[in-house]
Amino acid sequence: MKVLLIGSGGREHALAWKLAQSPRLTKLYAAPGNPGIAEEAELVSLNVEDHAAVISFCRDKGIDFVVVGPEAPLVAGLADDLRAAGFVVFGPSRAAAQLEGSKGFTKDICARYNIPTGAYQRFTAAEPAKAYIREQGAPIVVKADGLAAGKGVTVAMTLDDALAAVDDCFAGAFGAAGAEVVVEAYLDGEEASFFCLSDGKTALALATAQDHKRVGDGDTGPNTGGMGAYSPAPVMTPEMVERTMKEIIEPTIRGMAESGHPFTGVFFAGLMITAKGPELIEYNVRFGDPETQVLMMRLKSDLLSILYAASTGTLNEVSAEWHDETALTVVMASKGYPGAYEKATPIAHLPEAQQGAKVFHAGTAIKDGQLVATGGRVLNLTAMGKTVTEAQAKAYALVDAVKWDNGFCRRDIGWRAIDRAD
Structure with missing residues (x-):
């Protein structure tokens, strides 16, 4: 199968790394990709905002399947245009992508289908x-x-x-x-990330993870796109997973179908586990970043097969199996992030890949033969361990082997699970 992966971040590097392991894959292209993705795929300098150019490329190369990584192309309707041109696509339609593209839309769906979430109002x-x-x-x-x-x-x-x-x-x-602004009630509890594939009618629960949104140790400082993650999340007990499916995911799938926008792709539910149980903070309509990095490390099954099943209405024919170990990723970011930061700073050395450990590229480029940091979040140092403590130690050993003067990271990724285990 010839596959085109859209995107250029750490999430897409993790997806490319896992897709490249599929026995069904004959050729993987990535647009625009990054230097890490270049190890797994042939990079293509496509402007993904030019849908006609993407379709033309897919026709020229005989692409069998397109996997859209980031949210912006989905909200812009790339999946619709590709499907209209006859291609199989992993990712929701523009209308279904409103679950991420409009927080107010999601809140209204929650209100209509009695999905637990914080009370809210919308304002213009x-x-x-x-x-x-x-x-x-x-x-x-x-x-x-x-x-x-x-x-x-x-x-x-x-x-x-x-x-x-x-x-x-x-x-x-x-x-x-x-x-437009949504103002909503503050939910008190522990956050978790829950992932579930949908083909419009069937749901397949994936693994759980916990992200670390704030920039500083001890969950201090401003919110970021995520400074690290681990999987599984102990707060997501089997009972919480069952309740999340029953109270949040299944009513959403039903509601989207009833509203004429059946959802195919991945639900990434940001949850708060409160005294009442799981409550929805927000939906994303693509894999999380940096959660994808830990999910792909733990996934035993063939990623290509399960994504293709979600995209062709055959999700009931596949399952997802997971390694029991914990995976943990630490995000190295440019100093100053999430505020202003210097770009094109040199990264002098990265540790070699090893069994159960991987450096995913999130915001890098090659400039004059030198690897440089181009983004706020730049590297994802990811490792597996029998326990979260072991995975954490291995991930920080990778961090300490990086030579990049302008980089920084949190030093406490996984602290909640470690506290729980002690």
Whole structure:
């Protein structure tokens, strides 16, 4: 099978690495890819915003299957245009991708189908939003409605922070994403990431993970796109997984089908495990980053086969098997992230790949023959271990072998699971 993978981040490197192991794969292309992905796939300099160019490439190369990694092309309708041209695509339609493209849309689906989530209101102007915030009090959560590359959410512990977040959104800090704002109740508990494939009617639960959103040790500082993750997440007990499927995933699949937008692809449910049980923080309509890196390390099954089944209505014919070990990934980011940071800083050395350990590239490029950091989140140092403590030690050994003067990371990824185990 000839496969085109769309994307260029750490998630796509992990997907490429796993797809490349499939016995069904004959050729893997990646657009635009990165230097790490180049080890697994032939890179193609396609502008993925030019849907006609992507379709033309797929026709020229006889592509059998397209896997869309990031959310922006899905929200822009790339999957629709490829399907209309006759290609099999992993990823939801533009209409179904609203689950990530509009936080208000997701909240409305939750309200309609009685899916547990925080109480909320939607606003298109600052003053009514501020009045609602003053009425509700802090802590409270303010979200830009649209796609903001993981940066449009403020968990405000004070009224002043919440009011400032509203001003930021309507002042254009997140561009068009902030034209509407969702204000919702603060959920108290432990976060978890839950992944589930859907072919529009059947659901296949994947493994659980826990992300670390804040930039600093001890979950301090501003939210980021994710500074590390591990899988499985002990907070997601078999009972929690069952409840999540029954109370959150299955009603969503039913609701999307009933609303005329059947969902095919992967649900990435950001959950808060509260005293009441699992509650939905938000949906993403693609694999998580950096959770994909730990999921792909643990996945025993052929990734290509299960993604293809989700895309062709045959998910009931496949299953997903997992290694029992824990996988843990540490994100190395450019100093200054999630604020301003220097670009094109040289990475002098990366550790060699070894059994049960892998360096995934998230924001790198080759410039004048030198590997350089081009993004905020740059490297994902990922390792497996019999316990989370062992996986953590192996991952940080990889971190310590990297020679990159402008890099930094959290030093406590996996701390909740380690506390639980002690």
